[in-house]
Amino acid sequence: QVQLVQSGAEVKKPGASVKVSCKASGYTFTGYYMHWVRQAPGQGLEWMGWINPNSGGTNYAQKFQGWVTMTRDTSISTAYMELSRLRSDDTAVYYCARGLAPPYYYYMDVWGKGTTVTVSS
Amino acid sequence: QSALTQPASVSGSPGQSITISCTGTSSDVGGYNYVSWYQQHPGKAPKLMIYDVSNRPSGVSNRFSGSKSGNTASLTISGLQAEDEADYYCSSYTSSPLFGGGTKLTVL
Numbered sequence: 119q120v121q122l123v124q125s126g127a128e129v130k131k132p133g134a135s136v137k138v139s140c141k142a143s144g145y146t147f148t149g150y151y152m153h154w155v156r157q158a159p160g161q162g163l164e165w166m167g168w169i170n171p172n173s174g175g176t177n178y179a180q181k182f183q184g185w186v187t188m189t190r191d192t193s194i195s196t197a198y199m200e201l202s203r204l205r206s207d208d209t210a211v212y213y214c215a216r217g218l219a220p221p222y223y224y225y226m227d228v229w230g231k232g233t234t235v236t237v238s239s
Numbered sequence: 240q241s242a243l244t245q246p247a248s249v250s251g252s253p254g255q256s257i258t259i260s261c262t263g264t265s266s267d268v269g270g271y272n273y274v275s276w277y278q279q280h281p282g283k284a285p286k287l288m289i290y291d292v293s294n295r296p297s298g299v300s301n302r303f304s305g306s307k308s309g310n311t312a313s314l315t316i317s318g319l320q321a322e323d324e325a326d327y328y329c330s331s332y333t334s335s336p337l338f339g340g341g342t343k344l345t346v347l
Binding site: 153163164165177179213222224225232 | 279
């Protein structure tokens with residue numbers, strides 16, 4: 119079945135970078151956009167951006183431009199989200215989520231279980 | 240862009256109907272029919288419940304329905320069940336998805 123398997127929890131120091139992976143299975147990886155959404159403890163959802171796995175093209179939320187990088191490796195059906203210059207308020211659960219089939223790619227129908235990133239000195 | 244405005248909490252008894260509102264502006268909710276709703280149980284990933292204002296993905300109960308009037312979208316859950324207790328987030332898409340602050344639904 120369609121599923122997204124994310125990498126394990128991370129603990130990072132302020133100023134470091136983190137790279138989270140999201141391995142897709144059960145569908146054609148290059149046929150659907152991949153979104154990244156984060157959720158700080160006790161807070162709501164925050165959209166970070168998406169990547170088109172087919173072209174590698176990206177669209178980042180304005181807030182994250184310049185410090186998030188989304189990439190993919192089509193040979194292993196895996197998307198990546200790297201966040202640099204981490205601060206304590208980047209502590210959150212980071213989700214990858216597949217977009218619906220075009221043209222509804224901005225809706226997210228399959229989600230990973232989330233990766234907890236803790237930023238602490 | 241500011242987050243869409245949702246009530247912090249709503250509640251209802253089993254069997255009742257409840258409605259959760261989501262207020263934006265003419266630049267997002269009011270300007271386009273790209274409104275969606277997500278359900279999130281504690282410790283779980285969100286689940287898409289409604290897209291394009293009122294469409295349900297395959298597998299979502301028809302007890303869930305969506306609508307929109309002006310700058311406000313609404314999610315209605317009829318025949319409330321204990322399993323519906325969760326957080327609900329609206330989202331609107333313009334150049335990028337924008338989420339509401341979330342509403343905690345309590346089934347009394």
